[in-house]
Amino acid sequence: MTPDRLPEILPGETPDAALVERIAAHIARDVRPVPPLAAPGVLVCMLLAGFAAIAAAGGAALGYFGVARLGAGAIALIFPALAGMALLAAAASVNAMAPGRPRPFHPAAMAAAECAVMAAIFLLLFRDYSLGRFVPQGLACLKAGLLWAAPAGAAGSLVLRRGYAVDRPAAGVAAGSFAGLAGLAVLELHCPNFRFWHVALWHLAVLPAGAFAGWAAAYFFGSKRRAAELMQ
């Protein structure tokens, strides 16, 4: 037998006609018009608009002290990198919400890569390795970052609410890291503390924390749904 002969051999196995008829009749009873999802490009643009709006609102609310003290070179490195990663995370979130869309990388791997890239940029830019008031200042930044990541997550779920994720935890990680990037952008606009360890640990922590929160939310809602299915 050669692989090419597979289709010739297998077509004998067909489902019971009565079963197919029953499925078709069951579904036909509930058929009504549904508008298809918006084009992926439109959804990505909506997410990016939300990202920019939340970053700008966060910066305005907390003060643009960080960006005011950053040099032109640092601004040209940090913010385009954040925008590029937000674009990738938005595309991953949109692709995760429809079955059969391309997924070149798992969202968790992408979130890890985003952390690595930002850490490399911070290592390149910030050479002050002192740790003065490391924890209190860090906790304040982490709190602010997470507070601004939350509305980005809410806005993201609003845009993606009609999607249907086949891999819910991965979709949660993608949406969560997108929200985490929005929180990180707010911190980069606001925080004037340029000590490397502060930025690399407390600022960057918003990204994995967002990804974890996205995963946990997806897992929680997924298990509620599974429980409902088991009860049926």
Add this chain to the structure above:
Amino acid sequence: MQSAPQPEELMVRYQQGDAAASTALIERLSPQLYRFFLAQEVSRRYADDLLQDTWLRVHEARHTWRPGEALLPWLYALARHVRVDHYRRVRRREQREQPVGALPEIAAPQPDAAASGPDLEKMLRELPESQREVLVMLKVSGMSIEEVARATGASAGSVKQKAHRAYERLRKLR
């Protein structure tokens, strides 16, 4: 003579609320979905249930398919997910159940041996699940490498590699 509408055309009409199109689509694609489930060791016993669940899931998620896109990668991504979900559910249920002694096992309906060839099942069973899945999508469902990659969430290179390894193995088993 008028040719039968393409599955994509039927899906568009299904999204627009045409019940006849949904019926035609189910009748058209059920045989290949059924074979997809039969080809996998883990789903063979439950092929009927999985077929039913897949169409219910398709109905629930039908708005996520966009006209102009290929239908099969979308459909098979859902079917794979239904299979994994079903497998987990069955395992959970079996873990909760208490053994009640030796009960006679009910035989699962076996496909007709004469129709499928004497060695085919054995040969396919020799393949790892992932290679078998790729082979069935490519050779039975007639999907392209790219479509299989989208349905399985893998890269085209990985699909090519799995298919190549499956072919090699089948040739050796011949």
